[in-house]
Amino acid sequence: xxxxxxxxxxxxxxxxxxxxxxxxxxxxxxxxxxxxxxxxxxxxxxxxxxxxxxxxxxxxxxxxxxxxxxxxxxxxxxxxxxxxxxxxxxxxxxxxxxxxxxxxxxxxxx
Amino acid sequence: xxxxxxxxxxxxxxxxxxxxxxxxxxxxxxxxxxxxxxxxxxxxxxxxxxxxxxxxxxxxxxxxxxxxxxxxxxxxxxxxxxxxxxxxxxxxxxxxxxxxxxxxxxxxxxxx
Numbered sequence: 001x002x003x004x005x006x007x008x009x010x011x012x013x014x015x016x017x018x019x020x021x022x023x024x025x026x027x028x029x030x031x032x033x034x035x036x037x038x039x040x041x042x043x044x045x046x047x048x049x050x051x052x053x054x055x056x057x058x059x060x061x062x063x064x065x066x067x068x069x070x071x072x073x074x075x076x077x078x079x080x081x082x083x084x085x086x087x088x089x090x091x092x093x094x095x096x097x098x099x100x101x102x103x104x105x106x107x108x109x110x
Numbered sequence: 111x112x113x114x115x116x117x118x119x120x121x122x123x124x125x126x127x128x129x130x131x132x133x134x135x136x137x138x139x140x141x142x143x144x145x146x147x148x149x150x151x152x153x154x155x156x157x158x159x160x161x162x163x164x165x166x167x168x169x170x171x172x173x174x175x176x177x178x179x180x181x182x183x184x185x186x187x188x189x190x191x192x193x194x195x196x197x198x199x200x201x202x203x204x205x206x207x208x209x210x211x212x213x214x215x216x217x218x219x220x221x222x
Contacts, residue, residue, distance in 0.1 A: 002153065034211070042114075042200050042212030043154070056209050090153060099210065101146075101153035 002026070006091050006102035014110050018079045021105045023091030025072040031055070032074045033099065034066060035090040043090055049074060081109045112137045114203050116213035123191050124221045131186040131216050133201030141203040143184040144210070145175055148198045151210075160184065171195070196220045 003026035013019050025032050031050045035043035045058035049068035063079040072093070078085055086109045092099040112135045123129050136143065142161050158169025164173040165177040175186045184201060198217050204210035 002155075004153070035212075042202075042214050043210075045209050045211065048209070058209065068163075092154075098156060098159070099154075101155070103151070103153040 002100040002102065004091060004093050004100050004102035006089075006105050007103055009103070009107075010106045012108045012110060013081050015025050015081055015083060017081050017109075018077065019081060021076045021078075021089050021091075021107070021108060023074045023076070023093075023102055025074065025091070025093030026095070026100055027072060029072055029093035029095045029100070031094045032068055032072075033092045033094075034074075034076045035092065036060070037088040037090060037104070038084075039087070046076070058110075078107075083109050111188070112141065112203055112209075112211045113203075114201050114211050114213035116199075116201055116216050118216045119214070120217045120218040120219065122221060125193050126190050129145075129186075129188045129191045129195070129218070131199050131201075133184045133186065133213060135182050135184065135201075135203045137182075138202055139205075140179065143171065143175075143177060144202040144204070145173070145184075145186045146200045146212075147171075148200065148204060148215075150197075154200065157186070183211055191218075191220055193220045193222065 004023045033048040034046040036081040037043040047057040050056045052068045068074040090104045092101045115134045144159045146159040198215045201213040
C-alpha cells in the first residue's frame with residue numbers, strides 16, 4: 001500500500017471526448033507527478049505539480065493539463081482524445097524524493 | 111538528453127537460479143538511479159535507489175544493484191529467484207527525482 005489512490009480504475013472514451021483522472025496523494029506530499037504508460041512500454045513523464053503549480057513537463061501537448069489542490073489531491077485532464085491516448089495513467093506523489101505510485105487509471109479510447 | 115536502455119525485453123529463469131537485469135543510461139552527470147517492479151494490474155513499487163556513496167545498493171525483497179560509472183550501468187541482481195518475483199522491472203533515471211525517465215522494461219518469467 002502506497003497511500004496513493006487513483007480513480008477511476010478503468011474507463012472507455014471515444015475520440016474527441018474529454019477525460020478527467022483523479023489522484024489522492026499521501027497526506028503531506030506536496031509534489032505529484034503524472035505518467036502515461038502505453039502497453040508494453042515504460043512510463044512517460046507528463047508533468048509534475050509542486051504546491052499547486054506546474055513544476056516540470058514532459059513532451060506532451062497542451063491538451064494534457066492538470067491541477068493540484070490544497071488537500072493533496074490532483075487531476076489530469078485530457079481534451080480532444082486521440083486513439084494513441086489509450087494507456088495506463090499513473091500518479092505518483094512524493095515529499096522527500098521517493099515516488100509513491102498509485103495503481104493507475106486505464107483509459108481506452110475508441 | 112537523458113535516456114535509459116534495458117536491452118532485455120523478456121528473461122526467463124528457473125526458480126532458485128540467480129538473476130541479473132541490465133540497465134544502461136545516458137546522462138551528462140551521475141543521475142539518481144532507480145529500479146521499480148510492476149506486477150500485472152498494479153502500480154510501480156520501488157525496489158532500490160542510488161543517489162551517491164556506496165555503489166552497491168541493497169533493496170527490498172533480496173534485490174541489489176551495482177552502479178558502474180565507467181559502464182554507465184546500474185544492473186539489478188538477485189541471488190535466488192522466487193516464483194513471486196515474476197513481474198515487469200523498470201530501470202529509471204532522474205535529476206533530483208524530477209522528470210524521471212524510465213526504460214522500456216524487462217519482463218521476468220520464473221519457471222518452476
